[in-house]
Amino acid sequence: MIPAPMAAETVDPVPPGARLLHIGLPKTGSTALQYAASRLKKRLRNEGVIYPGRGENHHKATSWLAGLRVGYLSDPTPQEQWWLNLKQELDRHEARRGLVSFEMICTTNLDGARRTVDALGDGGRVPVHVTLVLRNFGTFVPSYWQESLKRGNTESLDTYLRRVLKDPATVEASGAFHRRDGYGLLERWSAAVGPENITVIVLEKDRPTRLLDTFESMLALPAGILHSEPPVGTGANRSMSAAEAALVHRLNQQVIGEWQASSREHRNLVHHGVVHRLLSSREPEASEGKLRIPVWAAESCVEAGRILADSVRSTGVRVVGDLAELERPVPTADSAALADPDVVPFDFAVQALLGMFARSTGWSADHTTPLKQ
Known part of the structure; x- marks a missing residue:
């Protein structure tokens, strides 16, 4: 069932021929976007948007660019051919807007971010715009813990939270907020692509259609097209109880x-x-x-959200939504x-x-x- 439309939020589209790079965060609706785009390839192409590749997302190709290991393979070393295959398809449709999406690209360092932007932009010949999706920390951290269980995490939620929230400025959940290269998440990508070429989307419970609505606007797609293929079964990627x-x-x-x-x-x-x-x-x-955070973790999540919101404001990137949502207190257990x-x-x-x-x-x-x- 397609959600009822709400008042539109005006978001300017990227130029025709530009490449829109969706870098994450994980657990912020990435599956819904990727599921819809992968099943609407032909319709999107007719509307001037290319979603390249045969898979649901662009895990392998972007892992080569960002220097990320592909952990579920027997040989986790990324291969250049994965990227070259994707590049060939993008180049064949260079007049169309391109959408490239993998929610873990945000975990790369500055060198990986620059390499990704340079390759997608063909050395500066093609415009590249980066999109990052954020959500409230008090809901993000337990959600990412339950996602990590799928990969074999043996830590309890309490132990996990005490580790990842030890320093609210560099929350360890998902690896996106590291400072191994001396940069914060938005600072890193601003250095790679320029703050004027970054859009941050903030998820809010009372704006359930914001994510796909924003991507439709940025890609100049007809309203509702991405909502027409809602994920089902495991594709819905619902949270575990x-x-x-x-x-x-x-x-x-x-x-x-x-x-x-x-x-x-x-x-x-x-x-x-x-x-x-x-x-x-x-x-x-x-x-x-x-799944809810324990009482003791509430203040740390609020502080982490405040630090992230301040970082977004300081970089001057375009924001869709209310940054105050990142630090809103949430129900605890x-x-x-x-x-x-x-x-x-x-x-x-x-x-x-x-x-x-x-x-x-x-x-x-x-x-x-x-x-x-």
Whole structure:
């Protein structure tokens, strides 16, 4: 169901032939954008926008440019050919606006940012505009923790928060806010592309269509076109309930921490098996709870949001939304709510087992597609 339209926020489009680079953050609606763009390739092309490649996002090609490892592959070293394939498609449609999207590009350093901008811009010949999407820190950090469970994280939410919030100026969640090169996130990308070529989109609960609306405006697309392909199943990438996250966390502690399973084994059976099955086959009951930060972390999240908002203001980039949202206090959970449940719903346990069984017998987690041999 397409959300009801709200009053439009005027955002000027990038010039025809320019390349719009979406760099993240993770857990800010990236899947919805990528899902829609990848399934609307032909319609977008007819509207003057090229979304290159065959995949849902541009993980591999941009990893080569940004110098990021592709951790789920047996050889995580990025290959130049991945980028060259994407470049050839962009060059074939150089009169059209290009959209390139991978939410982890934001974790690169200044050299990686400059290399990415230079390659996309063909050495300055083609205009490049960068888009960064931000959300409230009090909701972002627990959301990223539950995302990290899919990759085998064995830390509890409390332990994780104490580590990543140790310094509110350089929150370690997602790796986007590091200062390994001496720059903050927006400072780094402003140095690479210029602040006049950056748009920051701030997500707000009462503006649910802002993300896709803004991309439609920036790409001069008809209103509503990106909303016409809402993600379904695992493509929707819904958040896990507190109970689901507790189950996956306990599995990670067992299979990674104690049994020393490889990342490939974990990715196959837990990520693509248990997690995909849970997220695609059921809707959590209200009794399963929502992931929330503990009371002790609230002040640190507000401070981190304030520091980030000030950084955005100081760089002078274009902002869509209210930066005050980044530091807004959010509901917290007490210690009892953070504790692992003693029991989980029967259907919940069955679906988790079915997902793992399907993957172990050579099927996708929903048992509809045989895996490639």
